[in-house]
Structure formats: structure tokens, C-alpha cells
Amino acid sequence: MMRRVAPFLACIGLLLVWQLGSLALNSDSFPTALQAIEAIPAILGDKDSLVNFGASLRRMTIGFSVAVAVSIPLGLLMGRSRAVASFFNPLLMVVYPVPKAALMPIIMLWLGVGDLSKTLVIFLGVSLPVIYHSFEGAKAVEEKMLWSGAAMGLSAAQRLVRIVLPAALPEILSGCRTGLVLALITMITSEMIARQSGAGNILFNALDMGQYDTVFAMIIIVGAMGIGLDALFERLRARLVRWSDPQFDVPLSFS
Amino acid sequence: MSVADGAFVSILGPSGCGKSTLLYIVGGFVQPTKGTAKMKGDVIREPGPDRGPVFQEFALFPWKTVLGNVMYGPRQQGAKRAEAEAQSKALLEMVGLKGFENFYPKELSGGMKQRVALARTLAYHPEVLLMDEPFGALDAHTRTRLQNDLLSIWERDRKTVLFVTHSVEEAVFLSDKVVMMTRSPGRIRQVIDIDLPRPRRRAELLLDPRYQKYVVEIERMFDDSGENEL
Amino acid sequence: MNARAITSDLLLGLIPIALLVAVWQALVSFGYAPVTLLPPPGHVIRRMLELLQSTTYQQEIAATLFRLFAGFAIAVILGVSVGLAAAVSPTINAVVRPIVRVLAPLPKVALYPALLLLVGFGHESKILLVTFDALFPILLSTYYGASTVEQKLIWSAMAAGTPPREILFKVVLPAASPSILTGCRIGLVISCIVVFLAEMITSTDGLGHVLVTAARTFQAVDMFVPLITISLLGLILNGLLELLRSYLLRGFPEV
Numbered sequence: 001m002m003r004r005v006a007p008f009l010a011c012i013g014l015l016l017v018w019q020l021g022s023l024a025l026n027s028d029s030f031p032t033a034l035q036a037i038e039a040i041p042a043i044l045g046d047k048d049s050l051v052n053f054g055a056s057l058r059r060m061t062i063g064f065s066v067a068v069a070v071s072i073p074l075g076l077l078m079g080r081s082r083a084v085a086s087f088f089n090p091l092l093m094v095v096y097p098v099p100k101a102a103l104m105p106i107i108m109l110w111l112g113v114g115d116l117s118k119t120l121v122i123f124l125g126v127s128l129p130v131i132y133h134s135f136e137g138a139k140a141v142e143e144k145m146l147w148s149g150a151a152m153g154l155s156a157a158q159r160l161v162r163i164v165l166p167a168a169l170p171e172i173l174s175g176c177r178t179g180l181v182l183a184l185i186t187m188i189t190s191e192m193i194a195r196q197s198g199a200g201n202i203l204f205n206a207l208d209m210g211q212y213d214t215v216f217a218m219i220i221i222v223g224a225m226g227i228g229l230d231a232l233f234e235r236l237r238a239r240l241v242r243w244s245d246p247q248f249d250v251p252l253s254f255s
Numbered sequence: 256m257s258v259a260d261g262a263f264v265s266i267l268g269p270s271g272c273g274k275s276t277l278l279y280i281v282g283g284f285v286q287p288t289k290g291t292a293k294m295k296g297d298v299i300r301e302p303g304p305d306r307g308p309v310f311q312e313f314a315l316f317p318w319k320t321v322l323g324n325v326m327y328g329p330r331q332q333g334a335k336r337a338e339a340e341a342q343s344k345a346l347l348e349m350v351g352l353k354g355f356e357n358f359y360p361k362e363l364s365g366g367m368k369q370r371v372a373l374a375r376t377l378a379y380h381p382e383v384l385l386m387d388e389p390f391g392a393l394d395a396h397t398r399t400r401l402q403n404d405l406l407s408i409w410e411r412d413r414k415t416v417l418f419v420t421h422s423v424e425e426a427v428f429l430s431d432k433v434v435m436m437t438r439s440p441g442r443i444r445q446v447i448d449i450d451l452p453r454p455r456r457r458a459e460l461l462l463d464p465r466y467q468k469y470v471v472e473i474e475r476m477f478d479d480s481g482e483n484e485l
Numbered sequence: 486m487n488a489r490a491i492t493s494d495l496l497l498g499l500i501p502i503a504l505l506v507a508v509w510q511a512l513v514s515f516g517y518a519p520v521t522l523l524p525p526p527g528h529v530i531r532r533m534l535e536l537l538q539s540t541t542y543q544q545e546i547a548a549t550l551f552r553l554f555a556g557f558a559i560a561v562i563l564g565v566s567v568g569l570a571a572a573v574s575p576t577i578n579a580v581v582r583p584i585v586r587v588l589a590p591l592p593k594v595a596l597y598p599a600l601l602l603l604v605g606f607g608h609e610s611k612i613l614l615v616t617f618d619a620l621f622p623i624l625l626s627t628y629y630g631a632s633t634v635e636q637k638l639i640w641s642a643m644a645a646g647t648p649p650r651e652i653l654f655k656v657v658l659p660a661a662s663p664s665i666l667t668g669c670r671i672g673l674v675i676s677c678i679v680v681f682l683a684e685m686i687t688s689t690d691g692l693g694h695v696l697v698t699a700a701r702t703f704q705a706v707d708m709f710v711p712l713i714t715i716s717l718l719g720l721i722l723n724g725l726l727e728l729l730r731s732y733l734l735r736g737f738p739e740v
Contacts, residue, residue: 006579006582007583007587013584090501095716102685105699105708109708184592185593192597193682207602223591226590226595283643301643302643302644303643303646304646306644308641314635314641316638317737318660331642360736375645381644
């Protein structure tokens, strides 16, 4: 029981530390936790903000779904075929350290400031971890399982879908979880860079206008979104792969 | 159960009977829930260099070379580097690994790793050797070689050895006494004295009717108990 | 893997990169993309070589590298210490675990405005952001590595006379080093990404800032250069870390 309560206690603890810290610092630009929390309803109630949030979530969902749909097959293929892996690996390794949100200005030049550029960036950001995890998961599938399948008459494509995919699913879902966190982060960052709509936009507008309560309130909201999405996904994942060994996750948080 | 100084005692039993646990209690790695373990009259509370373990999984430090592994104990005891090195090299030669000092454990075969493990434990001069199915992970051929080597090393200073195994032949071949355990929850069933002359040579012993009799009788005792405890 | 396999893999892997560059060049040469939006690769490379020799650009690189290293170093020190502590002490574990669970999925970039308000717009805010982002993978990998150390290794050391307080440094830390170094590699990539993004959002110097300035003045060539620079930096740093890793882990079997 303690285990389930502990994260809540941790949240409260952190908020407490914040509260005490801000009271101690007593600076205009550092509102207390309570002040920030009080500002939340105003944001959630404001129609404009809701439109912004809706846009953010929409972009995130589309970017994430398309990325997953493309990356899983690619990763699986790479995992089972050395040729495919060697073909794509170096390219991916070069792209890996590039902050996808940093591509925003360039993509904006080409595709304008709207949804497409941000969604594209989210797509790129989510693809990489999903590809890599699908790749690792597919690679680790026991050869003997596939041989059993072949002996049963399954073709190569069937083996990929009916054996490799389920066997690699725990690892793939790990990648998706990372991808989800990345989607959220890339979304916020791209909105901070290309201020036009979305949660990141609200954040920095408030910063510019000196509405520090709002800034911190937004941080809490975004933080809650991140934690909430992650928790939901984890639940989904646990149900989908009930049969697997407990996985260890290194929650990656790329920006 | 008590073990005399200098005796080679095997603990024999089916899987899960707790024979390894018994060894770990003597080693001080695990605390007993009931009863006490004593060494020379003192209660055993924690591990120490007087009781040196040799594990089935070798448990060698992968970040150290063969020599580094063997030198670990003496260095921990405060020996100077040069002294520890010389001593360790001599030990490695004794276990038949001369020339492998700068290899890493990953580069060695199972049998060689176990030799290193043995050398590492012997390096800090324990009074008692605690061996937990040390040859269990090795193939039959390597196992018999190491059994012979273990005996010839043991003959030199006749340390007290507690040797856990589930192989009846191994127990009879190596030891002065065989402690038989029942299956889980393990209890000590019987202690059998092995009255066979030393030094023991495998080729002779395999043909010796006394050896064969011991093996057959002990195996029968295990079979009987299995039927009764259904 | 023998040398022939590696070289053929390498060649195969260069194909997509070469292809990409070729497509890039083609798009420009055949007039599909205006030179102002998509400069030919030749221009970009030339400009990059030009800038690399100018002291102002070198200073930008230095600023970025400084923040990157500072943030990464702090993250390593903190992450490894806390990870080790949590692995060996149940009390510390009970306290750290829920906090990490709450903070890890939080998009730390959302904290950036808060950092700006608290410590100003200079180096510190970026260094702190890098630290927060790189901390968790390192902490978690350390924790994982330290808590899965083979029990028999510890027992062997104890029997050899190692006192309990020395076990942490003589056995747990070395045994956990493969895991720790993996976490460090992830942390390093994250550091590269985060520092660049933070500089893009608000900064007066650094590679990210160069990109944003170029974007504002519609200098497409100057936008590509910092991106490629950070990508190369990431690759080089990763390579160096790999070398360090091979050296430190030379005794460990391949994972």
C-alpha cells in the first residue's frame, strides 16, 4: 500500500519544498506553490487556453501515432535483417543527437508556422526511440522460436508478424513509453521556439508579460500531463504484456 | 553436526534441501532462523577470511585480471603489493594456470575460472574451505580433472573442507565423511564415514569394491527415502 | 565480427547518408527548391569550414561545450552517488524512489522558464536544465546496475576480509560500471540536445543562439551550420565516451 501512496507523498513533499523555498526567497519572480495552484483554474477556464491545449494534444497524438505506425515495422525489420540494420543504422546514429525540435526553424522555413511543421518534428522525435527499441526487441527474439514457426509452415512475413512482433512487444512498448514522453517534450519545446499556439506558447507569453503565477501554474499543468500520460501508458503496457518478465525502464527524457 | 579439524566432509542431498544454505550459514553470509553455528567455540556472525568460499558460479571479479583476483585477499589483509603478487603467482602455478596471470576471467573456460576461484580463496589462507557444488557447472571431463587436482592440493596442508554436492560418486570419492540430508525441509539423516585409503586415485577407486559399495548403499538410502516420503 | 563484415556494414550504412546528400544536391540543382530555402550541400560545407575558423564561432562552440560539460558532470556526480546510495540503503531507496517516479516523466524543459526566473538568463539556467535532464537516466542506470550485482561477488569479497563499508567502492561500483556507463552515454546525448534547445529558446550566445539568429535573418546556410556542428559534436563526444567505456570495461564479457 505504501508503494502506491508514496508517489503522492513525494508530490506533496516537493510542493512543500517549493512553498517553503519561495517564501524564504521572497522574490517577485518566484511565486509560492499555493499562488501557482490558485492560478490554474483561471487557465483551464479560459477558452483561448483550451483551444491552445487542444491544438497541442492534437499535434502530439497525430505525430505519435504516425511515428509508431512507421517505426515499429522498420525497427522489426532492422532487428531481423542485418542488411536492413546496416543500411539504416549510421543514418539514425547521425540523426540521434540532433534535437528534433531544433529542426523547427528550418522546417518552418519550408512548411510554414502551422501544425504540419510541429507535427513533423514530433513525428521525428518519437520515431527514434521506437525504432531503436523495436530493433533491440526484435534482435533479441530467440532464433529457436522462429525455427519452430518455420517448421510449422509460417512464411517469413508471417513469422515477423506472429512471432517476432508479440515476442518483442514488451521492448517495443518500452520504446513507445519513451516516445510518449518525447512527444510531450518535443511538442512543448517546438511551441516554445515557434510561438504561435499551444501550451509552450502560453508559457512563454506569460513569461514575457510578467504573469509569473501563470508561468508556474502552466509548469504544474504540463508536469501533471507528463506524469498522467506516463502512468496511463504504463497501465496499458502492463495489461498488454502481462505475460512478460518485469521490465526495467530507463525513462529517457530527451528534450 | 560437528566437523573435525582437517576433515574433508561432503554434504549430500537432493535439490532444494538446503545444503547450500547450510554452507552459507557456516560462511556467515546468511543467518540461521533456529540454532547456532560455531567455529572453534565462537558463534559465527559474519563472513571472514577464516572461512573461504568457492562458488559454483565462480564469482570472479570481471574487472580484475586473473592475478588481480587472486591478489585481492592478501591485499585486503594488508600484504604489500610485491609480496601478494609473488604469493599469488605461486598459487596460480599450483592450480595449473601459469601464464594466464594477465588474462581476464571472460577469456577463460569454466574449468580454468574455477581454478582461479580456488586460488583466490586459498590466497588468504582460510582454515576452512566452503565449496558450494564447485564443479556443478563444468562438463564431466573437466569435473574429474578438477576433483583430482583438488585432492592433490588438499593433501598439501589438509584444510578442513565442507563440500556441498548432489553427486554421490563425487562425495564418496573426495571425502572422509558424507553427511546425508533429507529432501526439503532438509534434515541431517545420517553421517557416513568413508573408510578408503588416501591418496585416492580415480582409476583405482572406480574398480575398488569398497568404493562401489559405498556408492550403491548411499544411493539406495536416497531411493528408499524417496519412496517413503511420497 | 571480422574486418570484412565491419567494412561492408559500414559501406552499406553510408549509402543512405550519401543518398540523402545526393537528393539534397539534386533538389537544388534541378531547381525544385529555391537556394534561399535549401542551400546546396557544397555551400553549407564551405560556410561551415569558414565559420569554424572564425573566433566568434569558436567562442559560441566554447560556450555551448562549457554548459554541456558542466551540466553533464554535475549530473554524473549526483546521479551515480544517489543511485548507489539508493541501491544499498533501503531508507534512502524509500525516499528517492517515489521522487524519481514523479519527476522522471515530467518534461523538464517546462521547468526552463522557472529556472530563468530563479537564476537569470546566463549560463546557470542552461547548466541546471542540462543537469535535470541528464540526471535521471544516469541515476536509474546506476541504481539498476548496483542493485543487480551478483550476491556471490559481494560474499567473496567479504570472506576475503573486506569490511562492509568498503564493499560499496570495491565491489558494487566496479560491478555496476557497465550499467553506469550506459546511463552516462544516454545522459551525454541528452545533454547535447538540451543545451542546444535551451540556447534556442533564450540565449545570447552558443550554437542554439546562432541558429535562431540565422533564422530571424533568413540566412538558411547559417541555420544548417550549427545543426550540423552539434550533430558532429555529439558524435565525437559519443565516440570518446565509447573509447573510455571499452577501456574501463575491458574485462567484462560483451553484453
